[in-house]
Amino acid sequence: MAELHVQLNTPMRAEYPIHVSHGALGMVHIPESRVAIVADEAVALLHAPTLQAALEKHGSQVHLVTVPTGERAKTLEVLGNVLSRLAQLGFTRDSALVTLGGGATSDLGGYAASSFLRGIRFYVCPTTLLAMVDASVGGKTGVNIPEGKNLVGAFHQPSAVWADLSVLETLPARTFREGAAETFKHGLLTDGALCDAVLEAGFNARSEKLERVVADAVQVKIDIVQRDPLEVGDRAFLNFGHTLAHALEAVTQHQLPHGEAVGYGMHFAALIGKHLGYEDLTAKTRAFLNYQKPGALPHLEFSDVMPFMARDKKADSGGVRFVTLQRIGAPKLERVAGNVLEEAWKAFAAEFWT
Amino acid sequence: MAELHVQLNTPMRAEYPIHVSHGALGMVHIPESRVAIVADEAVALLHAPTLQAALEKHGSQVHLVTVPTGERAKTLEVLGNVLSRLAQLGFTRDSALVTLGGGATSDLGGYAASSFLRGIRFYVCPTTLLAMVDASVGGKTGVNIPEGKNLVGAFHQPSAVWADLSVLETLPARTFREGAAETFKHGLLTDGALCDAVLEAGFNARSEKLERVVADAVQVKIDIVQRDPLEVGDRAFLNFGHTLAHALEAVTQHQLPHGEAVGYGMHFAALIGKHLGYEDLTAKTRAFLNYQKPGALPHLEFSDVMPFMARDKKADSGGVRFVTLQRIGAPKLERVAGNVLEEAWKAFAAEFWT
Numbered sequence: 001m002a003e004l005h006v007q008l009n010t011p012m013r014a015e016y017p018i019h020v021s022h023g024a025l026g027m028v029h030i031p032e033s034r035v036a037i038v039a040d041e042a043v044a045l046l047h048a049p050t051l052q053a054a055l056e057k058h059g060s061q062v063h064l065v066t067v068p069t070g071e072r073a074k075t076l077e078v079l080g081n082v083l084s085r086l087a088q089l090g091f092t093r094d095s096a097l098v099t100l101g102g103g104a105t106s107d108l109g110g111y112a113a114s115s116f117l118r119g120i121r122f123y124v125c126p127t128t129l130l131a132m133v134d135a136s137v138g139g140k141t142g143v144n145i146p147e148g149k150n151l152v153g154a155f156h157q158p159s160a161v162w163a164d165l166s167v168l169e170t171l172p173a174r175t176f177r178e179g180a181a182e183t184f185k186h187g188l189l190t191d192g193a194l195c196d197a198v199l200e201a202g203f204n205a206r207s208e209k210l211e212r213v214v215a216d217a218v219q220v221k222i223d224i225v226q227r228d229p230l231e232v233g234d235r236a237f238l239n240f241g242h243t244l245a246h247a248l249e250a251v252t253q254h255q256l257p258h259g260e261a262v263g264y265g266m267h268f269a270a271l272i273g274k275h276l277g278y279e280d281l282t283a284k285t286r287a288f289l290n291y292q293k294p295g296a297l298p299h300l301e302f303s304d305v306m307p308f309m310a311r312d313k314k315a316d317s318g319g320v321r322f323v324t325l326q327r328i329g330a331p332k333l334e335r336v337a338g339n340v341l342e343e344a345w346k347a348f349a350a351e352f353w354t
Numbered sequence: 355m356a357e358l359h360v361q362l363n364t365p366m367r368a369e370y371p372i373h374v375s376h377g378a379l380g381m382v383h384i385p386e387s388r389v390a391i392v393a394d395e396a397v398a399l400l401h402a403p404t405l406q407a408a409l410e411k412h413g414s415q416v417h418l419v420t421v422p423t424g425e426r427a428k429t430l431e432v433l434g435n436v437l438s439r440l441a442q443l444g445f446t447r448d449s450a451l452v453t454l455g456g457g458a459t460s461d462l463g464g465y466a467a468s469s470f471l472r473g474i475r476f477y478v479c480p481t482t483l484l485a486m487v488d489a490s491v492g493g494k495t496g497v498n499i500p501e502g503k504n505l506v507g508a509f510h511q512p513s514a515v516w517a518d519l520s521v522l523e524t525l526p527a528r529t530f531r532e533g534a535a536e537t538f539k540h541g542l543l544t545d546g547a548l549c550d551a552v553l554e555a556g557f558n559a560r561s562e563k564l565e566r567v568v569a570d571a572v573q574v575k576i577d578i579v580q581r582d583p584l585e586v587g588d589r590a591f592l593n594f595g596h597t598l599a600h601a602l603e604a605v606t607q608h609q610l611p612h613g614e615a616v617g618y619g620m621h622f623a624a625l626i627g628k629h630l631g632y633e634d635l636t637a638k639t640r641a642f643l644n645y646q647k648p649g650a651l652p653h654l655e656f657s658d659v660m661p662f663m664a665r666d667k668k669a670d671s672g673g674v675r676f677v678t679l680q681r682i683g684a685p686k687l688e689r690v691a692g693n694v695l696e697e698a699w700k701a702f703a704a705e706f707w708t
Contacts, residue, residue, distance in 0.1 A: 076437075080430045080499065087501030087665060115506045118496065142472060145434065147441030153472045154508060311441060 002215035006137060006157075006222050008229045014157035018136065018222075020215050024164035025050045029058035030123055032096035036089065038082060038109035040073065040101030041066040043127050046170055051100055051125060063089055067101075071254040073108045074143040076152070082112045096121045096159075102128040103135030103258065107153070110141030114156030124158045128171065129179025129205075130259045132163040133186065133217035138225040138235075148311050149246045155230065165214065168205040176205045177292045178259030183213060184288050185240055185266060186220035188281070192328045194220070199287055237331040240323040241266035247308035251300060260294030267351075271344040272324055272336060279327040286351075299353050302345045309341075356569035360491060360511075360576050362583045368511035372490065372576075374569050378518035379404045383412035384477055386450035390443065392436060392463035394427065394455030395420040397481050400524055405454055405479060417443055421455075425608040427462045428497040430506070436466045450475045450513075456482040457489030457612065461507070464495030468510030478512045482525065483533025483559075484613045486517040487540065487571035492579040492589075502665050503600045509584065519568065522559040530559050531646045532613030537567060538642050539594055539620060540574035542635070546682045548574070553641055591685040594677040595620035601662035605654060614648030621705075625698040626678055626690060633681040640705075653707050656699045663695075 001021035008014040019027070028051055035055060039048050044066050052062045065085050067073040086095070099109035099122065106124045113122035126136040142153015168176055180198050187194030197203065197213045207213070221238065228235035245265035248256055256264075267285040274280050309320050322336045355375035362368040373381070382405055389409060393402050398420050406416045419439050421427040440449070453463030453476065460478045467476035480490040496507015522530055534552050541548030551557065551567045561567070575592065582589035599619035602610055610618075621639040628634050663674050676690045 076430055076434045083430075083506050084499050084501055087499060087505050090665065115496075115508065117505060118494070118507045118509055140472065142469075145438050145441060147438055151441050151471060152437050152469045154469065155472055311444065 002211055004215060004218055004222060006226065008139075008157065008226060014139070016158060016160050018161040018163065018218055020132070020163045020165065020211060020218065022164070022166045022211070024162040025125060025167065026054050026164075028054045028098065028123070028125065028162050030055065030060060030096060030098070030160070032094060032121065033060055034063075034089075034091060034095040035060045036063045036065045036086060036091070036095070036097050038065050038067060038097050038099050038101075038105065038112065040069050040105045040127070042069045043101045043105070047127065047164075047167060048100060051098065055098070067105060067108060070102060071104045071144070071249075071258070073101075074104050076143055076145065078108060079112055079115070079143055082108070083116055086112070086116050091116065091120070093117050093120055096123065098123045098125060100125045100127060101131070102126065103131040106131060106135050106158075107141050107150075108143060110139070110156050110158065111143060111153055114141055114154040119156065121159045122156070124161045126161065126163050127167045129168055129176055129214070130182055131179070132214055133179070133221060134182040134238075136161045136163065137218060137221045139229070148308060149249055151311075163214065163218075165205075165210055168210075171205070173204065174293070175257075178257045178263075178294075180292060181241070181259040181262040181266070181288070183217040185238075185262065186217045188266070188284075188325060188328055189224075189237055189240060189331055190220055190329055195284060195288075195328075199291055202291070236333045237323055240325065240331060241269050243309050243320070243322055244268040244305065247305040248297065248300075250308045251304055252298065256295055256297070260292065263289050263292045263294050264297065268344060268348050269322060269324060271347050272322060272340060273326070275340050275344050275347075276324060276336075278325060281325060281328070297352055300349075302342055302349075305345075306341070356565055358569060358572055358576060360580065362493075362511065362580060368493070370512060370514050372515040372517065372572055374486070374517045374519065374565060374572065376518070376520045376565070378516040379479060379521065380408050380518075382408045382452065382477070382479065382516050384409065384414060384450060384452070384514070386448060386475065387414055388417075388443075388445060388449040389414045390417045390419045390440060390445070390449070390451050392419050392421060392451050392453050392455075392459065392466065394423050394459045394481070396423045397455045397459070401481065401518075401521055402454060405452065409452070421459060421462060424456060425458045425498070425603075425612070427455075427458050430497055430499065432462060433466055433469070433497055436462070437470055440466070440470050445470065445474070447471050447474055450477065452477045452479060454479045454481060455485070456480065457485040460485060460489050460512075461495050461504075462497060464493070464510050464512065465497060465507055468495055468508040473510065475513045476510070478515045480515065480517050481521045483522055483530055483568070484536055485533070486568055487533070487575060488536040488592075490515045490517065491572060491575045493583070502662060503603055505665075517568065517572075519559075519564055522564075525559070527558065528647070529611075532611045532617075532648075534646060535595070535613040535616040535620070535642070537571040539592075539616065540571045542620070542638075542679060542682055543578070543591055543594060543685055544574055544683055549638060549642075549682075553645055556645070590687045591677055594679065594685060595623050597663050597674070597676055598622040598659065601659040602651065602654075604662045605658055606652065610649055610651070614646065617643050617646045617648050618651065622698060622702050623676060623678060625701050626676060626694060627680070629694050629698050629701075630678060630690075632679060635679055635682065651706055654703075656696055656703075659699075660695070
């Protein structure tokens with residue numbers, strides 16, 4: 001069992017533990033007496049009873065609020081439904097939410113907690129590898145709008161996180177490999193060790209080193225978020241691979257899961273780096289795609305994805321900014337010229353559609 | 355011309371000026387190069403051109419986004435429309451919003467600014483007396499849901515406020531008197547001077563002392579908000595009269611304007627105080643209603659309004675809490691027993707329906 005700590009000093013003080021272990025779900029306990037579990041409806045069937053029993057054992061009165069599976073939960077409409085439900089349950093400022101599901105569920109649930117009565121406490125039980133090493137740390141919450149992903153939201157820190165590794169065994173292998181994208185990315189942003197851990201042994205939900213790898217990947221995110229809680233600097237590096245990823249998700253209307261989009265996006269970012277004369281990391285990002293086996297992309301032109309990349313949150317009035325890697329462990333946020341993007345796209349397209 | 359300053363130290367540092375003067379709208383200038391005016395559609399016809407010209411004179415590129423008049427703007431649906439519009443305009447983190455309208459407009463616009471890309475800057479141009487002395491200070495933003503008013507939102511501080519007193523002359527006299535409720539309330543919470551200012555001379559948009567009264571009323575709010583930015587203590591006193599007010603607004607589906615609901619609500623709170631043996635302020639709150647001349651209430655039973663009061667944000671799992679006044683300048687937040695509420699309601703009903 002690994003226990004990690006997040007401590008944010010600015011601008012909102014926040015300090016919370018992240019528990020990583022097999023069986024963490026059975027150990028969840030919170031001080032609030034009234035709580036709603038906001039759960040992915042598919043995950044709820046399997047795991048809500050364990051969570052509910054743990055909460056009730058410690059005296060909380062529990063309501064179950066299910067939301068659509070995955071990204072379909074992240075709409076203003078679902079948000080409104082959850083908020084209305086909380087009001088109907090008579091929730092007050094001393095009530096709390098516990099989210100149970102992947103990153104989409106905690107994004108939606110966290111945003112609901114942030115918005116209800118201008119903010120109540122929430123706790124996160126991530127049920128995918130992706131959510132464990134990414135969404136559960138850092139307090140980014142929000143929903144999508146038709147114009148793009150994560151364009152609406154708030155920073156709202158959870159009060160604790162319980163990552164139950166046993167839950168990962170109950171998910172499809174493809175979902176596990178999807179989530180490995182962020183772990184791999186955290187390797188690229190540091191010393192590469194996590195990349196090797198993912199690629200070496202056919203990393204899966206029963207891997208012996210799972211707890212160590214997850215804890216290490218979470219720690220990378222904690223370190224970056226602690227340095228820059230509001231993403232005014234280094235935190236943007238976590239967006240490595242995400243600019244194209246968000247565009248691919250939007251274009252495919254979220255048919256392509258986030259982690260697979262990030263898999264493609266990291267490879268595209270590596271191609272940009274190669275065109276800029278940086279260390280060639282394309283063999284590594286390609287090896288990750290070979291491990292991950294993401295769903296096939298529809299045939300896309302540069303003009304299909306560019307408008308979505310231009311709308312990325314990292315964009316400012318000066319143009320599209322990408323996170324690039326000069327080498328492993330040396331990320332950089334930079335404006336990339338349109339012709340470089342187009343060249344990188346040609347190389348990318350040649351790999352996947354010809 | 356009066357210039358006031360808000361300085362909040364915790365938890366989010368914020369510092370911003372509030373300009374109160376005749377003609378302030380023509381002096382608006384902001385550093386951002388891209389800006390959307392989020393304007394009440396009725397107010398926009400009269401005053402958006404002045405604001406737009408001022409912003410353009412200082413080099414901002416301006417888009418006008420109109421929203422329904424008054425409380426009808428405060429829905430998740432309108433919020434979604436505004437957010438989509440900002441995305442379509444290609445707004446980025448260095449873009450900004452300026453709200454133009456009453457408190458409902460700045461609540462909605464401020465919440466949109468708080469949510470878009472997890473937060474962009476916004477500025478407030480309040481166009482009603484109510485918004486000037488209340489909504490423009492303190493950073494409370496949000497929308498309503500069918501279950502109740504202001505149940506959803508965020509704390510998001512504006513970067514500056516321009517209160518143009520000339521605008522008040524273009525509004526119906528009833529709207530001005532509606533807004534006097536918060537000014538009167540600020541008098542009750544301090545030394546009573548603002549109460550006298552409102553009651554003495556048939557206070558209106560052409561009153562000589564208007565600038566002084568508005569500035570003083572704003573200062574009362576600033577003092578309280580600076581002591582308690584997140585409403586964990588004293589700030590709740592500003593809710594004097596608001597528990598019944600929110601219920602009346604909900605029951606009448608916002609047919610009764612906020613300031614008039616607060617007028618009734620202050621009288622009800624004074625009746626509660628009388629029943630609790632505090633200084634009898636009911637003659638004063640009644641005199642205010644005689645000045646304000648609010649719209650008639652539909653015939654309501656205690657059981658019509660109680661469920662809405664129980665859902666108030668000040669409520670916790672222990673019951674309904676009211677702000678009461680032991681005497682002028684001595685507010686208190688306390689749990690009020692159901693039978694006291696019911697007795698006060700009987701006295702209230704006897705005045706208005708028999």
